[in-house]
Amino acid sequence: KTEVVNVTFDAAEKNLALSFLQFVREKVSDVVNANPDQLADADMIARSIEHFFQIEDGDYAFEPMENLFKTFERNEGAKRSELPTGNANEEADVLKEKGNAAIQAQNYTEALE
Numbered sequence: 001k002t003e004v005v006n007v008t009f010d011a012a013e014k015n016l017a018l019s020f021l022q023f024v025r026e027k028v029s030d031v032v033n034a035n036p037d038q039l040a041d042a043d044m045i046a047r048s049i050e051h052f053f054q055i056e057d058g059d060y061a062f063e064p065m066e067n068l069f070k071t072f073e074r075n076e077g078a079k080r081s082e083l084p085t086g087n088a089n090e091e092a093d094v095l096k097e098k099g100n101a102a103i104q105a106q107n108y109t110e111a112l113e
């Protein structure tokens with residue numbers, strides 16, 4: 001028989017869930033004349049997250065240093081700026097071809113350069 005184990009969360013995980021709840025609530029409150037079905041869905045999502053992450057009233061004392069969405073946007077922007085350009089991809093292909101040719105010629109020192 002398999003033992004059933006409850007999922008537990010540390011403070012950081014709960015705070016992440018709270019940050020997401022804050023994002024959902026801010027999004028809903030920013031919309032004038034929001035669709036009632038979407039409002040009901042947002043409420044259901046919030047209650048489900050609170051239940052799953054075992055969030056209690058006292059947990060709402062947490063105030064994130066930065067809005068979760070702003071953190072996401074900043075990090076996504078940083079990743080995009082790090083993506084290689086077309087020139088970098090072409091240069092990488094040239095280097096790969098040189099390395100492969102050096103290995104086929106059994107010139108391993110040159111291949112590593």
